[in-house]
Amino acid sequence: MGRPRQSIGTYGTINVTELRPGKWRARTRYRFADGKARQVEKYGTTKPKAESFLKQSLLTIEAGRGGELRPTTPLRILGQMFLEHKRGLERSEGTLETYGYAVTAHIIPRIGDLTIAEAKPDRLQKFLNTVHKESGHGATKNCRSTLSGMMSLAVSNGAISRNPVRDVERIAQPKGKKGAAAVSPDDLPDLMGKLRQAPTLVEQDTVELLDFMVASGWRVGEACALKASSIDFSAGTAEVVATNVRVKGRGIVRQTVPKTDAAWRVTPLPGPTMDLLRRRYERLKADTTLLFPTAVLTLRDPSNTQRELRDVRDSLGYPKLSTHSFRKTAATMLDRAGMSATEIAAFLGHANPSMTQDVYMNTLKGSTRAGAVMQDQLKGLI
Missing domain, CATH: 1.10.150.130 (Tyrosine recombinase, N-terminal domain)
Structure with missing residues (x-):
């Protein structure tokens, strides 16, 4: 009987030969996805190196033949x-x-x-x-x-x-771990007062960013990327057109594509929040078009902002506070005012209202305008 036929994607015995001092050749036959066995060889300065180079090349050899995907592609x-x-x-x-x-x-x-x-x-x-x-x-x-x-x-x-x-079975999130917790609207005056007294947040010019986030319901990356060109002061709105992200090898980048298609939205804002944005615009316009830059007027890193909050939350008496808490708090206030899941999803930039219901609040009903609701809910806080 003849030798058993090689399986596709496997190779035979590796033979290593010294061609001259300092040059070795490793050679074998590899059976490709088309069923044909072809000789493959690699060279090295020592016997182990030549054999190692050959084995490494066999791991990617199918991709090297025109970049096609095959069952044997690693x-x-x-x-x-x-x-x-x-x-x-x-x-x-x-x-x-x-x-x-x-x-x-x-x-x-x-x-x-x-x-x-x-x-x-x-x-x-x-x-x-x-x-x-x-x-x-x-x-x-x-x-x-x-x-x-x-x-x-x-x-x-x-x-x-x-x-x-x-x-493959989905692995459920452990019970009790549901991400950031919303701040009760009843506790919000106490929290905002404490945030304004936190030295590191004041030093990093972070307090008004948090004010804006609770009024707008924006994600921290969206708020950090806000520019004056996205604000309509006469209409009292701000548009989400970008988000700040950290990219390996490039640092912080203002990505002009929001997180999802639904994230691209125009947000009606309370009057006091528009006044806050107007003040910041007048103060910063000579140096930057950003509304919430760092203290040195560069793009703000959302992760750094999250860390700043983590560093002070225990001392403030809110150990579960995160930047996402402000987004959930906005949803809670809209929920209390009787807005529907669809309306709140549009305000937050969710593609699916069911996710808004499941993650951000318990029951939703009724209808009203988000900007007016937020102005009433945040009266005296901004």
Whole structure:
């Protein structure tokens, strides 16, 4: 009987030969996805180096043949191709950063050498369970979403017939962990008074940013990116057209694409909030078009703002306070005033009103104008 036929994506015995002093050749036969076995060779200055170079090249050899996705393509290659695919679709810097972190920090180090065909649901489930145990729910959710996108790309390119992530169980968020907590409207006067007395927040010119956030319901990145050109002082509105994000190798970037399509919105603001913006505009217009820059008039980092708040919240008596608390507080006040889920979702920039209901409040009903409601709710606070 003849020798058993090699499986696709495997290689035979590696033969290493010294061609001359300081030059070694490693050679083997690799069976490609088209069924044909071809000779592959690599060189090195020593025998171990030549063999190592050959083995490394075999991990990515299919991707090197025209960049096509095959069942034998390793997930490390699929991950990079997925990121390039998203760049080609002109996804936002923040989105690319999120996907990129999942690929480089979790997927490649742990399962990057698995091939597409080997990425079965049970293996992916085990990987996600490990990420959840070591890095938490947020990282797990990000990795699952990224893996799903990667495997969808593999399906669309004919490398596999079904996305295996569909058969992976979702890992539920631990009970009791529901993110930032809203501040009770009854406690808001006390909190705002304490914030205005916090030396570090005053020094970093952060207090009025927080005033704006509770009145507008904007995300911290959106508020940090606000420019005068987005404000209509006569109409009493501000438009979300950008968000600040940190991009690896570039620092803080004003990304002129909001978080989602629904995030692109015009927000009616209370009169006192418009007065606050007008004062800031008059004070800053000679030096910057930003309304909430850093103390040295550069783009404000949302993460730094979150850290500033974390550093003082215990001393203020609000240990669960975060920048997102102000957004949830705005939703709570609108809910108390009887606005509908759809109206509040539009005000906050949510694509799905059900998410507004599930995450930001309990029951929603009635209808009224958000700007007028916020002016009444924040009377005397801004």
